[in-house]
Amino acid sequence: MNKIVSKELYSEKVFKLVVEAPLIARSRKAGNFVIVRIGEKGERIPLTIAEADVEKGTITLVVQAVGLSSTKLIKMKEGEYLTDVVGPLGKPTEIENYGTVLCAGGGVGVAPMLPIVQALKAAGNKVIAVLAGRNKDLIIMEDEMRAAADEVIIMTDDGSYGKKGLVTQGMEEVINREKVDKCFAIGPAIMMKFCCILTKKYGIPTDVSLNTIMVDGTGMCGACRISIGGKTKFVCVDGPEFDGHEVDFDEMLKRLGGFKPQEMEAYEAHAS
Ligand code: FES
The missing domain is CATH 3.40.50.80 (Nucleotide-binding domain of ferredoxin-NADP reductase (FNR) module)
Structure with a gap:
């Protein structure tokens, strides 16, 4: 279970969620994503990690309501819990000095x-x-x-x-x-x-x-x-x-x- 620490509105359908996930905050790299679930039978929603705060043990996710699951997600309130957050998933971005x-x-x-x-x-x-x-x-x-x-x-x-x-x-x-x-x-x-x-x-x-x-x-x-x-x-x-x-x-x-x-x-x- 991962607690929603804060929720901020960007626009009518776009929200920023700061979620407790200390292990992910520590190990994530640019390009990684997580899969979030609401409810045991909930759809698995892939979301990229926008920011992470290692000290607070939180990650920042930006969610746009496009279907049923993402709409359910943005209706959740501060202090409520996501069923699970799995990650960091995927390969990190290849970062070089390109110019x-x-x-x-x-x-x-x-x-x-x-x-x-x-x-x-x-x-x-x-x-x-x-x-x-x-x-x-x-x-x-x-x-x-x-x-x-x-x-x-x-x-x-x-x-x-x-x-x-x-x-x-x-x-x-x-x-x-x-x-x-x-x-x-x-x-x-x-x-x-x-x-x-x-x-x-x-x-x-x-x-x-x-x-x-x-x-x-x-x-x-x-x-x-x-x-x-x-x-x-x-x-x-x-x-x-x-x-x-x-x-x-x-x-x-x-x-x-x-x-x-x-x-x-x-x-x-x-x-x-
Ligand atoms: Fe199943 Fe990628 S999500 S193979």
């Missing part, structure tokens, strides 16, 4: 990007972060990113904050302005797909963190399988980060949409 690194985070993808930006800075890189969202309310963790990166560029679809435009427009501006040695992109699959099309055009190596459906998180069930360079990989144990230019995003998008009718049914049954 100038462009980090693109879309929506809640900014949360898993934060520890990567911090680790890249610690390794001596110049880090430029592009944070994107549909509108101002969907831009999260801006202060934390400003504290970690050399430069932060905000892009909103409707122009309600920062510059008006898509994340790829913000990225291309930077690429045209200075030499970029490496990119990281984390966000919705469709966003990562277009970030990778852009960086491929400019020949910039790009890593993405994939948010597939997961069940066991240990490489046993195959729910998270994905094609990388024509080979089947499991996101939970081989990833979650991969060479974005090798990912079959169309297959991933199809698989992500595969359970939408069942998800809607479960959500409506719960709500009624």
